């Protein structure tokens with residue numbers, strides 16, 4: 001690895017962090033707000049309520065009635081606001097009176113992105129999805145309804161899920177989701193488009209995603225973000241990894257610089273690897289020497305190379321430099 005990258009990427013971190021703070025200061029106080037999609041000529045009498053749709057669209061009504069969208073009408077702050085079927089489909093009065101499918105907002109001929117605008121009218125304010133329009137999914141025309149089914153596809157449950165660990169209680173059948181109105185469960189959903197990452201999760205060392213012990217969305221925000229690869233790095237550092245590997249975060253008296261500047265992926269392949277500890281190299285010394293190969297001049301930007309030579313005794317660097325993520329007492333990470 002080119003040592004200059006270390007400097008560049010730490011500069012990048014600083015400027016990204018500044019951008020995040022700037023944006024957060026403008027939007028952090030918002031949350032999901034009552035419908036903002038009233039047409040210019042809003043007339044309360046054009047809205048008939050979801051019950052009026054029930055008889056002719058039983059399937060949609062049944063599925064929808066299990067979602068949190070169906071609960072909104074019962075919440076105080078939504079009183080007098082448009083909720084239910086018409087919060088997405090617009091006023092239903094003329095459609096019902098005339099039985100004309102052209103008299104209701106339909107999404108049939110809309111792109112995913114256009115449909116997503118309807119969802120974002122209510123959902124954009126929440127931190128988790130603030131950056132949807134900055135993410136790779138948006139840039140590639142993937143909208144809400146590519147992952148979520150608008151009416152839910154379930155017979156019942158819309159459980160709150162932990163996104164930290166999948167337990168038997170919230171584990172699902174492959175290809176089926178009962179939570180978050182997802183079309184399929186995570187990871188099946190993600191792998192249906194990202195099949196190229198699947199083999200890594202079967203490598204000799206891997207995070208147990210296919211086994212159901214964790215999800216793609218533990219590390220990625222499917223709703224986009226500033227971070228490279230939409231990784232979840234909420235507070236800088238490596239929030240996604242730290243959530244489960246808190247001991248690697250410190251604070252340490254003696255930090256190993258790349259853990260903080262480049263993050264965990266400077267040394268680890270996150271999905272899976274043929275190398276133990278998910279390391280980027282099969283031999284630890286190869287990994288270290290990608291950065292520590294140069295002599296250290298005072299004032300130089302490169303990290304120091306080891307003064308000791310590279311014979312067998314020194315080959316396994318972490319035999320001596322044990323606390324490789326940082327140490328509270330040893331500047332060379334011995335303990």
Ligand code: HEC
Pocket residue numbers: 048049050052053054055056057085086089091092093095096099100101102104105106107108
């Ligand atoms: C009296 C029966 C009736 C009622 C009540 C009714 N619809 Fe419909 N709706 C239809 C028919 C008929 C169609 C056209 C055939 C089809 O697509 O199923 C239709 C089609 C639709 C479509 C698809 C339009 C398209 O072509 O893409 C939507 C969306 C829709 N209705 C929403 C609603 C909503 C929301 C309500 C309640 C406000 C509602 N309907 C109430 C009969 C009804």
Ligand code: HEC
Pocket residue numbers: 050053054057060061062064069084085086087088089107108115145150151
């Ligand atoms: C959260 C927004 C939202 C709500 C609420 C909603 N719909 Fe829909 N509806 C959609 C979208 C988006 C589609 C297009 C389906 C797609 O692209 O998969 C759709 C499609 C439809 C269709 C066309 C047939 C189909 O299933 O694709 C009908 C009929 C329909 N909705 C009726 C209803 C009724 C009745 C209700 C209330 C019980 C309702 N919708 C509530 C967003 C919504």
Ligand code: HEC
Pocket residue numbers: 032033034035036067068069072082083087088115116118119120121122123126144145148149150158159179180181182
């Ligand atoms: C009228 C405003 C409004 C619109 C339009 C809307 N939503 Fe929602 N939605 C809400 C609110 C409020 C909640 C409940 C609070 C929350 O989870 O953020 C919610 C919850 C959800 C949930 C969580 C469900 C669960 O069971 O945990 C999903 C997923 C969702 N919406 C997706 C969508 C999609 C996809 C669309 C567009 C097709 C959409 N919403 C359109 C207001 C809206």
Ligand code: HEC
Pocket residue numbers: 116119120123128129132137142143144145146147148161162163180182186217222223
């Ligand atoms: C690439 C797939 C994907 C896309 C696109 C997507 N979602 Fe999600 N969404 C998910 C997954 C997976 C979860 C569950 C993750 C979790 O529990 O943290 C989720 C959870 C949610 C939730 C409930 C959890 C929460 O954060 O409150 C809401 C609401 C939601 N999505 C709304 C939306 C809206 C609105 C859009 C479009 C602007 C959208 N999603 C686009 C995959 C997607």
Ligand code: HEC
Pocket residue numbers: 136137140142146147186189190191192193194216217220221222228229230231
């Ligand atoms: C409907 C197809 C589809 C689904 C479902 C989907 N994605 Fe994507 N995703 C894409 C496309 C297209 C891109 C942009 C092109 C690319 O990099 O593959 C993308 C980009 C990404 C990226 C950024 C890749 C990069 O190189 O910057 C990540 C990370 C990602 N998706 C994760 C997920 C996760 C996690 C899920 C499940 C919650 C998911 N995706 C579900 C289609 C999808």
Ligand code: HEC
Pocket residue numbers: 187190191194197207209214215216217218219220228229231240265270271
């Ligand atoms: C342990 C955390 C973690 C899990 C679990 C995880 N990812 Fe990733 N993924 C990452 C990180 C971090 C990167 C960035 C890799 C890099 O910078 O070298 C990444 C990169 C990606 C990319 C960009 C292409 C690539 O290979 O670099 C895609 C697409 C992707 N992940 C999809 C997924 C999907 C789909 C799943 C679930 C099957 C998943 N990820 C599970 C952390 C994770």
Ligand code: HEC
Pocket residue numbers: 164165205206207208214215218219238240241242243244245264265268269270276277278279
């Ligand atoms: C949802 C929790 C979770 C997240 C998030 C997570 N991990 Fe892990 N990780 C685990 C668990 C559990 C294990 C050990 C058990 C196993 O799966 O084999 C593990 C194992 C590891 C190992 C050791 C593998 C070995 O062979 O001993 C490394 C290295 C690792 N993770 C790095 C990371 C990095 C880097 C990230 C962020 C990109 C990350 N983890 C995110 C849960 C997580």
Ligand code: HEC
Pocket residue numbers: 238241242245248249256258259263264265266267268277279284318324325
């Ligand atoms: C400078 C390279 C480097 C960076 C950066 C790095 N690691 Fe490691 N990590 C290693 C090495 C080398 C090992 C194997 C140590 C050994 O030989 O026992 C390891 C081992 C691990 C292990 C498994 C053994 C244990 O101690 O639990 C986990 C989990 C882990 N790292 C997580 C992380 C996380 C999370 C991050 C980001 C906060 C991170 N690593 C950043 C080099 C690094």
Ligand code: HEC
Pocket residue numbers: 001006256257258262266267284287288289290291292296301302303304317318321324331332333
């Ligand atoms: C991604 C680049 C990178 C990798 C890989 C890496 N280091 Fe470092 N390391 C650094 C930087 C930068 C410093 C900060 C000190 C400096 O500027 O000299 C540092 C500092 C150290 C120090 C503290 C002594 C000093 O000169 O400050 C030791 C010891 C060390 N690394 C050992 C290792 C070992 C052993 C490995 C392999 C497990 C390793 N490093 C992998 C970049 C790296």
Ligand code: HEC
Pocket residue numbers: 285288289292304305306307308310313314315316317318319320321332
């Ligand atoms: C047998 C134990 C041992 C092994 C194995 C070992 N080192 Fe060291 N390392 C040391 C000692 C002792 C020091 C000097 C500590 C001091 O100055 O207090 C040191 C210092 C360093 C330093 C700080 C700069 C310097 O040279 O003083 C770096 C960087 C370093 N080692 C990297 C490595 C790398 C890379 C490897 C693997 C190729 C490695 N070490 C293997 C014992 C070891």
